[in-house]
Amino acid sequence: xxxxxxxxxxxxxxxxxxxxxxxxxxxxxxxxxxxxxxxxxxxxxxxxxxxxxxxxxxxxxxxxxxxxxxxxxxxxxxxxxxxxxxxxxxxxxxxxxxxxxxxxxxxxxxxxxxxxxxxxxxxxxxxxxxxxxxxxxxxxxxxxxxxxxxxxxxxxxxxxxxxxxxxxxxxxxxxxxxxxxx
Amino acid sequence: xxxxxxxxxxxxxxxxxxxxxxxxxxxxxxxxxxxxxxxxxxxxxxxxxxxxxxxxxxxxxxxxxxxxxxxxxxxxxxxxxxxxxxxxxxxxxxxxxxxxxxxxxxxxxxxxxxxxxxxxxxxxxxxxxxxxxxxxxxxxxxxxxxxxxxxxxxxxxxxxxxxxxxxxxxxxxxxxxxxxxxxxxxxxxxxxxxxxxxxxxxxxxxxxxxxxxxxxxxxxxxxxxxxxxxxxxxxxxxxxxxxxxxxxxxxxxxxxxxxxxxxxxxxxxxxxxxxxxxxxxxxxxxxxxxxxxxxxxxxxxxxxxxxxxxxxxxxxxxxxxxxxxxxxxxxxxxxxxxxxxxxxxxxxxxxxxxxxxxxxxxxxxxxxxxxxxxxxxxxxxxxxxxxxxxxxxxxxxxxxxxxxxxxxxxxxxxxxxxxxxxxxxxxxxxxxxxxxxxxxxxxxxxxxxxxxxxxxxxxxxxxxxxxxxxxxxxxxxxxxxxxxxxxxxxxxxxxxxxxxxxxxxxxxxxxxxxxxxxxxxxxxxxxxxxxxxxxxxxxxxxxxxxxxxxxxxxxxxxxxxxxxxxxxxxxxxxxxxxxxxxxxxxxxxxxxxxxxxxxxxxxxxxxxxxxxxxxxxxx
Numbered sequence: 001x002x003x004x005x006x007x008x009x010x011x012x013x014x015x016x017x018x019x020x021x022x023x024x025x026x027x028x029x030x031x032x033x034x035x036x037x038x039x040x041x042x043x044x045x046x047x048x049x050x051x052x053x054x055x056x057x058x059x060x061x062x063x064x065x066x067x068x069x070x071x072x073x074x075x076x077x078x079x080x081x082x083x084x085x086x087x088x089x090x091x092x093x094x095x096x097x098x099x100x101x102x103x104x105x106x107x108x109x110x111x112x113x114x115x116x117x118x119x120x121x122x123x124x125x126x127x128x129x130x131x132x133x134x135x136x137x138x139x140x141x142x143x144x145x146x147x148x149x150x151x152x153x154x155x156x157x158x159x160x161x162x163x164x165x166x167x168x169x170x171x172x173x174x175x176x177x178x179x180x181x182x
Numbered sequence: 183x184x185x186x187x188x189x190x191x192x193x194x195x196x197x198x199x200x201x202x203x204x205x206x207x208x209x210x211x212x213x214x215x216x217x218x219x220x221x222x223x224x225x226x227x228x229x230x231x232x233x234x235x236x237x238x239x240x241x242x243x244x245x246x247x248x249x250x251x252x253x254x255x256x257x258x259x260x261x262x263x264x265x266x267x268x269x270x271x272x273x274x275x276x277x278x279x280x281x282x283x284x285x286x287x288x289x290x291x292x293x294x295x296x297x298x299x300x301x302x303x304x305x306x307x308x309x310x311x312x313x314x315x316x317x318x319x320x321x322x323x324x325x326x327x328x329x330x331x332x333x334x335x336x337x338x339x340x341x342x343x344x345x346x347x348x349x350x351x352x353x354x355x356x357x358x359x360x361x362x363x364x365x366x367x368x369x370x371x372x373x374x375x376x377x378x379x380x381x382x383x384x385x386x387x388x389x390x391x392x393x394x395x396x397x398x399x400x401x402x403x404x405x406x407x408x409x410x411x412x413x414x415x416x417x418x419x420x421x422x423x424x425x426x427x428x429x430x431x432x433x434x435x436x437x438x439x440x441x442x443x444x445x446x447x448x449x450x451x452x453x454x455x456x457x458x459x460x461x462x463x464x465x466x467x468x469x470x471x472x473x474x475x476x477x478x479x480x481x482x483x484x485x486x487x488x489x490x491x492x493x494x495x496x497x498x499x500x501x502x503x504x505x506x507x508x509x510x511x512x513x514x515x516x517x518x519x520x521x522x523x524x525x526x527x528x529x530x531x532x533x534x535x536x537x538x539x540x541x542x543x544x545x546x547x548x549x550x551x552x553x554x555x556x557x558x559x560x561x562x563x564x565x566x567x568x569x570x571x572x573x574x575x576x577x578x579x580x581x582x583x584x585x586x587x588x589x590x591x592x593x594x595x596x597x598x599x600x601x602x603x604x605x606x607x608x609x610x611x612x613x614x615x616x617x618x619x620x621x622x623x624x625x626x627x628x629x630x631x632x633x634x635x636x637x638x639x640x641x642x643x644x645x646x647x648x649x650x651x652x653x654x655x656x657x658x659x660x661x662x663x664x665x666x667x668x669x670x671x672x673x674x675x676x677x678x679x680x681x682x683x684x685x686x687x688x689x690x691x692x693x694x695x696x697x698x699x700x701x702x703x704x705x706x707x708x709x710x711x712x713x714x715x716x717x718x719x720x721x722x723x724x725x726x727x728x729x730x731x732x733x734x735x736x737x738x739x740x741x742x743x744x745x746x747x748x749x750x751x752x753x754x755x756x757x758x759x760x761x762x763x764x765x766x767x768x769x770x771x772x773x774x775x776x777x778x779x780x781x782x783x784x785x786x787x788x789x790x791x792x793x794x795x796x797x798x799x800x801x
Contacts, residue, residue: 052562
């Protein structure tokens with residue numbers, strides 16, 4: 001059965017990562033499927049497959065395999081995936097240049113940062129656990145909003161961008177906890 | 183009458199076309215070569231039945247060079263001209279080691295480390311090339327033909343400079359490098375294929391001078407490295423040094439001669455090895471002209487080695503954290519490297535993982551065997567369905583120096599290779615027309631704490647106000663883990679690029695000169711060899727493209743097909759002639775002419791991968 005042969009779109013190096021992996025442009029994805037497609041694509045394009053090929057084939061294989069790995073890195077991470085979807089929709093997150101935040105979130109963020117500093121000075125593992133569970137809870141709420149903003153039929157990109165930016169701050173705080181936890 | 187065998191186009195060549203490829207484990211203490219013969223990987227032995235070649239090179243007055251066992255015998259008596267453990271010096275600068283500790287006559291100065299010998303200054307790359315050339319000779323003698331290529335193993339934690347130095351050494355030795363392969367990954371291939379292992383495995387690899395830990399996910403036909411960690415300056419040698427340090431203190435030794443120092447190291451090595459089976463070991467050595475004896479028991483040795491063992495265990499824990507896995511996820515721990523024979527290592531590793539380490543493969547041979555299997559695969563000798571996919575990672579983050587001596591990471595450690603990543607930077611001053619690009623490798627935030635890989639300049643940036651220029655810097659890491667960097671100003675298109683030639687490496691010119699000087703080549707006629715290489719390369723290319731045409735010839739229209747066919751016919755004809763330069767030129771032009779064909783094939787291949795999955799889902 002070869003029904004899909006003619007229907008399958010051409011595959012090009014400059015295609016977006018979702019199209020490259022044959023996935024819908026959605027935030028919600030199954031990690032197992034992403035990993036599976038990654039391995040299937042690498043099995044076709046990895047330079048090891050072309051070690052006996054011409055120099056041209058080896059070069060093209062390296063470009064493709066690099067592209068497939070980069071796609072996998074972005075697609076498998078929920079945060080990178082959300083950022084990427086915003087970007088594709090013409091709403092780049094521009095985290096480096098644009099640090100405007102809702103005042104309430106900024107306050108909250110400062111409080112967490114102070115709490116981490118206090119916990120670090122006292123070396124209190126239980127305090128770290130408490131902050132972490134608060135952060136994880138906050139992240140769950142953000143992810144739910146981002147999911148809705150990106151996957152609902154009426155996409156709300158400004159909201160998605162704003163929440164993704166806050167999400168990035170949360171990830172940084174979670175990393176700090178990992179680094180400083182006794 | 184035997185049935186004629188017909189192989190699928192481009193897949194498994196007939197036996198007489200089988201391409202000879204070997205795996206080489208270039209170790210700190212010893213090196214060895216292995217090959218797949220009649221379907222099984224085996225180590226190749228010299229006429230005396232030895233598989234392990236001591237990684238020792240002795241330079242004699244008058245130009246003679248001894249390599250291996252013979253050189254090893256002179257290790258203590260001729261310390262300045264007999265080089266051991268040269269792997270520790272690969273890709274390193276002269277200031278990083280003291281003559282006092284190494285016992286060598288190290289040349290002071292910038293750039294790559296060099297050792298002073300009776301034959302003049304030699305670089306670690308040249309010393310390693312001697313070892314590789316010896317192994318190439320052994321392989322060609324045993325296998326009875328020229329090699330099409332070799333897979334050379336390197337510690338997973340080797341940085342770019344160390345990898346590049348290894349590749350340069352292989353080129354000097356006249357080897358075509360099919361791939362640089364990480365040692366623990368090679369071991370995982372040998373172990374995984376042998377035991378049909380599936381799940382999460384850890385490979386603990388403690389060699390003579392390097393330590394690696396790799397965490398892999400093994401599935402049918404896929405070897406995926408999830409995380410790797412290590413220390414390229416920690417190995418069995420350091421346990422010897424711990425013994426030596428103890429002896430220095432115990433017997434108030436100082437101002438030893440080079441010969442005495444070396445014989446002390448040799449005695450320590452022997453004592454460590456004896457302690458693998460015996461409860462105590464006697465040490466006998468000369469110091470300050472007198473005979474000294476000492477006794478070391480297992481427990482005392484364990485104490486001396488404990489800080490080193492703890493360092494490896496800390497690295498194991500970090501690798502697991504990087505992999506986002508816990509001890510309980512690990513199904514097995516494969517032990518690799520001669521130093522893992524030490525009981526204290528086995529106990530410590532068994533302790534942290536809560537399970538007996540796997541030691542049923544010879545820890546000295548398993549890396550070379552895995553490399554031979556990969557070489558056989560890369561040479562195209564493995565039948566479809568029996569092949570596998572290897573997904574490895576870079577061990578250390580790659581980045582660029584930014585204002586204030588800070589590192590901006592471009593590619594994080596444990597990223598799957600090959601990988602390409604672009605990042606934009608901008609100018610700092612109004613009217614700035616050039617930008618210095620400094621490439622570094624390491625995990626620290628300050629440039630000073632990372633390894634400097636290379637510096638280059640992007641010039642001809644059109645003058646703009648500060649912050650207006652958009653300079654895109656692209657890092658490309660290939661499947662060998664080697665980096666090349668390109669910088670391009672977006673509005674003017676000004677471009678600068680380098681294949682990262684590390685600060686402590688050989689320049690391309692140096693390699694070419696050494697090759698034409700005939701270094702490491704037993705054959706007097708380099709020209710004949712060069713011609714043969716071009717002929718082999720031409721035939722290989724013709725064969726590769728014909729196989730591609732047989733599989734996907736329909737991607738070309740009649741005109742394109744004719745052009746390719748006639749170019750191939752001409753290249754095949756030239757390959758029978760003796761003009762090496764003309765063959766090389768034509769190889770390049772044929773290769774360029776089939777660019778778009780190769781791109782179209784890759785397209786089709788990916789589409790097929792996606793289609794196969796869609797059908798599975800429909801079913």
